[in-house]
Structures are given as structure tokens and as C-alpha cells.
Amino acid sequence: MLAVPEMGLPGLYIGSSPERSPVPSPPGSPRTQESCGIAPLTPSQSPKPEARAPQQASFSVVVAIDFGTTSSGYAFSFASDPEAIHMMRKWEGGDPGVAHQKTPTCLLLTPEGAFHSFGYTARDYYHDLDPEEARDWLYFEKFKMKIHSTTDLTLKTQLEAVNGKKMPALEVFAHALRFFKEHALQELREQCPSLPERDTVRWVLTVPAIWKQPAKQFMREAAYLAGLVSREDAEQLLIALEPEAASVYCRKLRLHQLMDLSGRTPGGGRLGERRSIDSSFRHAREQLRRSRHSRTFLVESGVGELWAEMQAGDRYMVADCGGGTVDLTVHQLEQPHGTLKELYKASGGPYGAVGVDLAFEQLLCRIFGEDFIATFKRQRPAAWVDLTIAFEARKRTAGPHRAGALNISLPFSFIDFYRKQRGHNVETALRRSSVNFVKWSSQGMLRMSCEAMNELFQPTVNGIIQHIEALLARPEVQGVKLLFLVGGFAESAVLQHAVQAALGARGLRVVVPHDVGLTILKGAVLFGQAPGVVRVRRSPLTYGVGVLNRFVDGRHPPDKLLVRDGRRWCTDVFERFVAAEQSVALGEEVRRSYCPARPGQRRVLINLYCCAAEDARFITDPGVRKCGALSLELEPADGGRDSTGAAPGRREIRAAMQFGDTEIKVTAVDVSTNRSVRAAIDFLSN
Helix, strand or coil: EEEECCCCCCCCCCCCCCCCCCCCCCCCCCCCCCCCCCEEEEEECCCEEEEECCCCCCEEEEEEEEEECCCEEEEECCCCCCCCCECCCCCCCCCCCCCCCCCCCEEECCCCCCCCEHHHHHHHHHHHCHHHHCCCEEEEECCCHHHHHHHCCCCEEEEEECCCEEEHHHHHHHHHHHHHHHHHHHHHHHHCCCCCCCCCCCEEECCCCCCCCHHHHHHHHHHHCCCCHHHHHHHHHEEEHHHHHHHHHHCCCCHHHEEEECCCCCCCCEECCCCCCHHHHHHHHHHHHHHCCHHHHHCCCCCCCHHHCCCCCEEEEEEEECCCCEEEEEECCCCCCCCEEEEEEEEEEECCCHHHHHHHHHHHHHCCCHHHHHHHHHHHHHHHHHHHHHHHHHHHHHHCCCCCEEEEEEHHHHHHHHHHHHCCCHHHHHHHCCCCCCEEEEEEEEEEEEHHHHHHHHHHHHHHHHHHHHHHCHHHHCCCEEEEEEEHHCCHHHHHHHHHHHHHCCEEEEECCHHHHHHHHHHHHHHHHHHHHEEEEEEEEEEEEEEEEEECCCCCCHEEEEEEEEEEEEEEEEEEEECCCEEEECCCEEEEEEEEECCCCCEEEEEECCCCCCCEEEECCCCCCEEEEEEEEEECCCCCCCCCCCCCCCEEEEEEECCCCCCCCEEEECCCCCCCEEEEECCCCC
């Protein structure tokens, strides 16, 4: 089958064999404005993908930044001792009695837009500002969700501060990443003064697995702007998927580092089969001794006590319950090297802890009125932040078996502002409202029953459980018996109890790491040291390009027929690179060869299309959309001759795309000169 891309430039050629004749691209074909100016040399039918070992950058230390919706932090480990993970210093400020190994994802900029502070420092400084002065400062919190919820994300997307002012999202994220970069490098210099600064650090950024390619590229662009790495050293930055990072870390854990919500000892034996821990270790150690890659097994796998109970082929699920989203992944353990295989594409949704915060805000709207809450947030932004902090502190103490009521302090400015706006006090508002489970205490606080607090959790918790149950029903993941509950929201006793009650009865063993809020951060460090640990992933979407194929009567619809120079072509054919749900190994390549349309052409573009369906035939089918562009930057030919000194014929550019990594990657080579061609896929300029 012959194929030519959908283009509007003349002089396009296909084929590398004598029977393939030159075919000019029809200028009247659909989407001719979306020109790429190249033609494929390879047939439409994809050649068998080839696997190539990914090239690893040199580094002395891995620094991982867990950039969360509600809290963030960094950790690092040295290449000389990869499993010795160093947590960042304890943060200054914050809430009494809380371990500050992370800091709130809060950014404060001056009225002029310059960086002022991040984390607890930003929150506390903003809290202390005069109410009138605070209206001019730009305070951002929980802004990570914007990247997930924006359907048309670009480099120009704006973020709104709590005072209503807007700023480019890329700058906001870059400010935050630059803060972590400077903190981490300062700590590294103090711990290891002899550490060279250049080409020393491999950076790892965590993102939800359900994020699409534009959001991942956005984080990379923010890292470039923040100076973590340069575009020329792009391989020094890895994007880690949060539930994958948690999975990598959970494999290292010992029994005393886990809590089994069923109440039984985590090491009580393998589900479905009783095996002693000692015999499991002997089995694992024997495999290690026999392995020719014993060091790889040690670095990438390790043998945790719980993991020693598992055997090759065992399946488990990781539910990353964070501030903004829940992220689910299902892995299968592979032996002898302990690598992981993804069994179903990452799934999840907006069921993070902020859903409880939104439920509380809706409760306040029912009591005091939506218009008042909106006005208060706009005119007293610092006081609104104080109120959310007070609620957060009580939210953390909520539990399914708590007996006493919870008191939530209202800022004085809230009480005063309400009286001035409404002409009566908040106690009167509570009496007049239809909310009878929230009372006013004499200490000036909202007094909420435990049942009322737990009700605020229910929509979010139910969403998480329903999503887990839906995933467990998939035929691809049958046999899963173990669920790791991780992420900051997994610290909640309300969530833990609800998940165990709903899923424990089904025979699912629910396990929570003791340092559950740091699981992703520590796992990201381990992933940075050995990114090949996840060997196989599932493509979340179908990707391909639009091409012209020879028209076949009875196979192609008549409205797709295009006749040009006596030849019959089918337009808008969707040539698939990879299908949704297809298993793709790390380093596996999909290769295509292209020929520039004109001599001396310096840049070519190929539009990429994607869809959720596996069987789309045309780029005009419902659900198929243009999602990005493959760009190839060509150097001028050397005097019109190739590397052998012979006059070249058509110029062939061979592109290789990888869909098995955490990001879609592309490389390209000019076949005539054997030189690399600058290649990139842009998902943000669509």
C-alpha cells in the first residue's frame, strides 16, 4: 500500500523502488493548509517496531521534585549510593505539630509580578499583609489543577491569583521550579562541596499519569524557563508519572513500613498461597545469583519483604490519591530483573483532596450566600486563605469513628465583613440557614458534627472507590489482589476506612505505606536512578498522521476519492503509529522515512492526530483530532553530495518515534549524511 501525507505542496514523491512513481500532492485535497511538505518513503503498513536501549545521560546525583496540588517538596540521592534517599530540610514556618517535609504549593509574587516567596513563607507573609495591601499582591495556590483542567493548554495560558489578577501560567510554574532548584542546589553544595555544578544533576519532575502530552510538555517548558536544564541537555530532565513512582518505591518496603488496613500482618503470606518469608527470600536470592545482570536487579528492583512474597506475573494496583486527582495504575511484576509491566492505561479523575475543600466552600455558600462568599474572596483574599487553612487543620483530624464535634475558626475579618455586608451577624445567618448540623460556638467558631464533616468527604471518596471498582472490572486486570493506597489524601482516615470497607470484602488487600505522603517523592528519586524499571507501558491514545492512499473501490467511501493526473487517491486516511491500549516496550521505535518536497527545504512539519478509538480509519472520523506537529529542522546538503561523495538523489530523512516512555520522543537522521536531524514534537502550539 502506498501512502503520501496530506499536503498542499507540489513535487512530492513517494516510494523508494522503481514501481513507485512520483506523485504530486493534490492542491485541492482537504487540509491543504496544514502542509508538512514531505512524503513518506515507507509503505503505509507499519514495519515491525524495533526496540533500542535508551541512551542514559551521565549524572552524579538525582534530584526529584514532587510538584503537588496542595504540597510540594524535593529529595535526592547520589549515583554512588542510589537507594540512600535524602529528604529536603525541614521547612520553616507552618502549622505547629505537623512534620514539614513538604511545603504548601503556594507562590507569592509582588504587585509588580516579581518572585517573593514560596511555601509556608509565602502563606505566612500573605497572611500578615494588611487587607488593603494584600489585594495588590499575587498569591497562587493549588494552581497545578489548571494544567489538567484546561482543554486548550498553550504556552500563553493564564493563571488567576486569588485577587483576580492574571499571569502567564508558564511563568508561575517556572517561579516555583526555580525556587526548588535553588534550594536543592544549595543543600547539595553544603553536603558535597566537591560536586561539580555542570552536567551533574539529573532532575525528575512528577506529574499525574492521566495528564496528556500537552501538560507534560508544559512542565518541561517551565523547567527550561526555570533553568533546571537547557534544551540542549533535555535528557537531564525526566518526567515521572506519580503512581509509577509510588509503585517503584513500594517495591522496596519492609513489613514494618506498611499498614495493612485489613488488620492482618502484611507478611502473613502470599494471597492465594502461603509461603514463608524466609523461603521467599531464598527463592529471590537464588534468582539474583543466577541472573547475569545482578547489579541491575539490585538497583532497579531490590527485594522488599512484602515483594518477596510476590512471584513473576503477580499483579497489583497503585491508587495515588493526591490533592487534585486520583491516579490509578496496574502493574505486573516481571522476573528475573524485577521490572514492571503496565497492564492497563493510566486512569483516574479529579477526585483529590481539594474536592473536600470545594464541598466546604459550597457549605459556606449555603449558609452565608454565594454572592457574599464570592465578594469576600475577592475583597479579602488573605482572610479567605486564613479560613481555608483553618479548615485544612480540622480536615486532617476527621475520622470515621471520631466522637466529638470539630470547631473551625472564622477569621475576625470574615465576621466583621459579613456584618457590614448583611446588617446582621454570622450567628443569625446560621440560625436562618437550612443547615442544621453546623452551629455557632461561644468561642467564635463554626461547630460541625463529625457526621457533617464526613459528609463533605463522601462525593470525593465515592468517586475514588467507583473508579477503582470500574478498573478492577476490566478483563485486562483480572487477578489483582493487592492495592497500594498512596499520596497525601491517602493519609485520611476517612478515605482509608471507606476504601477498606468497600474493597476489602472483595478480597482485595489494601496496604498503606507509613510515609504515605512521601511515597511518590521517594519513588521519583529511585525512578531517576533507574528509569528502565517500568519496561512496558500502555498507550493511552491512538496516534498517527493523515495520508493519501491508493483508492480501492468497495473499501474506501466515494466522498474520499481524489483524482489527480489520472491517478485515484483516497484522502484523509489515518495512518496509525500506535493504537490506544497497545503495549509498548521502553525503547521500542516506530520508524518512518520521509523525503523533502523541494531541494534546499530547511524545515518540514507533519501534523499528528490522536483519538481514543483503536479502529479510526480517517482523520475526519468523530473523536479524531489534530493534537500536535512533528517538526524536522534540516541542514543544507554538503555541496549537493552525500557522505560517499556521490551526487545524491532524493533526500531521505528517517524518523524514529518512541511511545513507551513517559513522554513521546522522536529522533531523526539524514540518511545521505548519517547526521542527526533536529526533531521535536510540539503539543502546545496546536
